[in-house]
Each structure stands twice: as C-alpha cells, then as structure tokens.
Amino acid sequence: MFGNIFLLTAALPIYFTYAQGSFTAWSPPGPGDVRSPCPAMNSLANHGFLPHNGRGFTIPDVIAALDTALNVGADFATAIGGAGLLSVPGNSLATSFDLDNLNEHNFPIEHDASLSRADYFSSPTHDNYSFNQTIFNQFFSFYSSHSHTSIPVAAAAKYARENYEEREDTRFSYEAQQFLSSYGETALYLSVLGDPVNGVADTEWVRVFFEQERLPYEEGWRRGGSQTNLESLGVMIWKLVLANGDVVPEGLKVTAQTLGLAFGGYDPVTGVLGHVFG
Numbered sequence: 001m002f003g004n005i006f007l008l009t010a011a012l013p014i015y016f017t018y019a020q021g022s023f024t025a026w027s028p029p030g031p032g033d034v035r036s037p038c039p040a041m042n043s044l045a046n047h048g049f050l051p052h053n054g055r056g057f058t059i060p061d062v063i064a065a066l067d068t069a070l071n072v073g074a075d076f077a078t079a080i081g082g083a084g085l086l087s088v089p090g091n092s093l094a095t096s097f098d099l100d101n102l103n104e105h106n107f108p109i110e111h112d113a114s115l116s117r118a119d120y121f122s123s124p125t126h127d128n129y130s131f132n133q134t135i136f137n138q139f140f141s142f143y144s145s146h147s148h149t150s151i152p153v154a155a156a157a158k159y160a161r162e163n164y165e166e167r168e169d170t171r172f173s174y175e176a177q178q179f180l181s182s183y184g185e186t187a188l189y190l191s192v193l194g195d196p197v198n199g200v201a202d203t204e205w206v207r208v209f210f211e212q213e214r215l216p217y218e219e220g221w222r223r224g225g226s227q228t229n230l231e232s233l234g235v236m237i238w239k240l241v242l243a244n245g246d247v248v249p250e251g252l253k254v255t256a257q258t259l260g261l262a263f264g265g266y267d268p269v270t271g272v273l274g275h276v277f278g
Contacts, residue, residue: 036109039210061096108274115189196227
C-alpha cells in the first residue's frame with residue numbers, strides 16, 4: 001500500500017498542484033477555515049502555499065508546497081499526503097483531504113507529548129489540535145538562555161515533554177509509531193528552520209513558527225539550501241536520542257523506510273496500518 005502511493009504520485013501530472021503561496025503574505029484562518037495539529041501544515045495554509053481554507057489537499061499539492069516553502073523532499077511529503085487521504089472519515093478511496101482530518105488521535109501525525117498541543121485524553125474537550133500556550137511555554141523554556149537552537153537543548157526539551165505527559169496523562173500512548181512521530185516533530189523544526197545536519201536556528205524563528213503558525217521571513221529566516229527528507233530526518237532523530245538517552249522501542253529501527261511508514265500512519269515495526277475505516 002505504502003509503495004503504491006509513491007508510484008501513484010510519480011504518475012500524477014504536475015499541473016494538478018496548487019501552485020501558489022508567498023513568504024511575505026500571511027493571514028490566519030478565518031470563518032469556515034480548518035487547521036490541524038501540525039504547525040508546519042498550518043503555516044503553509046496561512047501563507048497560501050496550500051489552500052488557505054485548509055480543504056481539498058491532494059498529494060501533489062502537499063509535495064509542491066513542502067518543496068517550495070521549506071525544501072522538504074517528496075518522500076516525506078508523499079507519506080504525509082498519503083496518510084492524509086487515509087484519514088478522511090469513511091472514505092478509503094479519497095483523492096483529497098482537509099487539515100482537520102489530521103486531528104485523529106495517534107493517526108497519522110497527531111501524538112501525545114506534542115511540543116505545542118494538549119494530549120487528546122488530557123484535554124476535557126479532547127482538543128489535541130489547537131495551539132496550547134502553556135504547553136508551548138513548557139517546551140520553549142528550555143531555550144530561555146539561548147539565542148539559537150541546538151540538538152542537545154532540543155533533545156532535552158522534547159524528552160521533558162515526553163516524561164511530563166507520561167506522568168500526567170493516565171492514558172498516555174507512546175509506541176513505536178508515536179516515538180518516531182514525536183521525534184520527527186523536533187527533527188523537522190530543527191531542519192526546516194535551521195538545517196538538516198546541525199539544526200541551528202534563531203529561537204525567535206521557532207517561537208513565531210509555533211505561536212503564530214507563520215514562516216519567520218520577516219525575522220530573517222529563508223528557505224534552506226539543503227533538502228530535508230526521510231533520510232536526513234532519520235539521522236537527526238538518532239542525534240536527538242543519543243543526546244538525551246531516551247530508549248528506542250523494542251524492535252524499532254530508525255531508517256528512512258520506517259520513518260516513511262510512521263508518518264504514513266503505519267506501525268514502523270509491523271507495517272500494519274494504524275487506522276480503522278469507519
């Protein structure tokens with residue numbers, strides 16, 4: 001199934017993509033617009049690289065937007081786009097998805113111990129998609145004495161969120177897929193705001209990206225010259241794990257292939273789709 005998504009995407013004409021967007025033009029969601037738990041996807045919609053209403057995204061749309069705005073490879077974008085199609089309620093043959101389809105708990109990209117969202121079962125209203133200032137402050141406090149991000153500090157901040165939610169959330173879920181999705185969240189912001197090797201970015205860029213869901217172009221950020229892809233994210237995740245001493249789930253190998261499975265909504269150990277259509 002996962003491989004078939006790649007083959008299908010390669011065969012789609014480029015003129016089907018939503019070829020718009022601006023680094024300088026930005027507007028928040030308005031009435032009727034929808035957003036997701038993912039600051040990156042939300043930012044792309046707010047800048048118009050994806051439809052501003054948050055609806056009707058196709059895989060080619062996601063590939064083009066992530067490449068144009070963030071220099072993220074088609075391998076990662078295809079996994080996210082394919083999982084988005086699978087997340088459409090009651091429609092296993094969907095050809096497009098809406099951002100709020102990504103709100104489903106533990107599928108495909110939502111996970112506990114987010115850097116900016118509440119856990120699904122910790123929120124009285126199960127609001128796992130709205131920006132949560134308290135949670136973000138908990139994460140961002142690790143950068144209080146730093147002007148730039150670094151792998152050691154990012155790793156410590158991510159691990160602290162994980163440990164906190166494991167204590168506080170009585171239904172905390174953190175299996176192999178969530179492990180990769182969670183570390184992928186940190187690896188992604190380090191890579192696209194900084195660089196895919198060292199992850200060094202101005203901390204103000206990180207704040208703007210999460211709090212406003214805006215690309216920090218006005219603050220001096222520019223699209224990176226080195227591509228972020230599944231391979232580079234896998235290497236970054238290993239650097240983060242080695243920095244904080246976290247334990248990799250039994251049976252999990254952190255590779256481009258397992259990352260593609262995890263971001264595509266599949267268990268990276270068994271290859272089983274983590275979703276029931278209904």
